[in-house]
Amino acid sequence: MTGVLLTGTAGWIFVVFAVLALGTAVAVIVAKNPVHSALFLLSSFLLVACIFFLQQAEFVGTVQILVYAGGIMVLFLFVIMLVHQRTVKGTTAFQNQWDIALLLTPFFLIPFLYILGTEKFVDVPVKPDAFRMAGGKLLGNTQAVAEALYRDYLLPFEVASVFLLVAMIGAVVLGKRSTEKMD
Amino acid sequence: MTITINHFLLVSFLLFAIGFFGVIVRRNFLTLLMSIELMLNAVNLNLIAFSHRLSDLTGQVFAVFVITIAAGEAAIGLALTISFFRQRRTLNVEEADVLRG
Numbered sequence: 001m002t003g004v005l006l007t008g009t010a011g012w013i014f015v016v017f018a019v020l021a022l023g024t025a026v027a028v029i030v031a032k033n034p035v036h037s038a039l040f041l042l043s044s045f046l047l048v049a050c051i052f053f054l055q056q057a058e059f060v061g062t063v064q065i066l067v068y069a070g071g072i073m074v075l076f077l078f079v080i081m082l083v084h085q086r087t088v089k090g091t092t093a094f095q096n097q098w099d100i101a102l103l104l105t106p107f108f109l110i111p112f113l114y115i116l117g118t119e120k121f122v123d124v125p126v127k128p129d130a131f132r133m134a135g136g137k138l139l140g141n142t143q144a145v146a147e148a149l150y151r152d153y154l155l156p157f158e159v160a161s162v163f164l165l166v167a168m169i170g171a172v173v174l175g176k177r178s179t180e181k182m183d
Numbered sequence: 184m185t186i187t188i189n190h191f192l193l194v195s196f197l198l199f200a201i202g203f204f205g206v207i208v209r210r211n212f213l214t215l216l217m218s219i220e221l222m223l224n225a226v227n228l229n230l231i232a233f234s235h236r237l238s239d240l241t242g243q244v245f246a247v248f249v250i251t252i253a254a255g256e257a258a259i260g261l262a263l264t265i266s267f268f269r270q271r272r273t274l275n276v277e278e279a280d281v282l283r284g
């Protein structure tokens with residue numbers, strides 16, 4: 001059978017990681033305390049990073065752990081502590097929008113299942129070393145990604161740096177306490 | 184256990200759907216942002232799965248870009264959360280009904 005991505009033990013490991021990632025993702029939504037949500041989100045990110053490792057995407061998996069688990073989660077936890085709010089009794093954590101959510105579900109689910117059932121993805125010859133070739137030599141995944149990033153996708157890379165600068169300035173401006181309103 | 188691209192698509196779809204549900208049903212600003220991160224993560228999963236399926240490195244490169252976007256989005260979103268909390272002393276998204284700062 002063509003198009004098989006993982007077999008044997010690797011397949012079962014994928015199933016375990018995927019089920020755990022989905023379970024922790026549900027826990028993010030359900031948890032009442034934002035700190036619990038953040039920690040469940042952290043475990044979900046780590047499990048998805050493990051799925052990346054299973055698919056020969058070592059660099060992306062590492063970046064996922066560094067940026068998400070290291071950077072974004074710390075940012076989240078800091079903000080949770082900054083805006084520490086006591087849970088108000090009598091209010092629910094959920095909005096009354098379950099009906100809208102359930103109504104919207106078929107709009108996404110039916111096209112998805114249709115595509116999944118009918119689409120035959122093109123068969124391409126499997127190149128086993130595709131993720132490790134850099135400069136015509138067999139090197140690591142990081143070198144291969146770096147070569148693609150700095151040679152073929154240099155302009156998007158530079159645009160991303162401008163984007164990060166804009167995001168940084170925006171965060172500083174938004175987070176700054178305005179001097180006129182200080183009392 | 185034999186895993187094909189369809190399994191990956193299913194997991195990614197479910198992850199995206201969970202994030203989408205979170206955006207719709209939660210009240211807390213912070214949980215909303217976390218749900219958006221979940222959705223971006225689902226997109227990454229898809230990119231990596233197709234990259235693996237097609238033996239093409241491009242998917243991995245774009246997954247890195249998506250992570251960049253997610254980092255910027257988190258920074259802006261959390262800054263907005265802080266400035267919103269300063270004004271209203273709450274994190275309820277239903278309270279966010281004016282545009283002026």
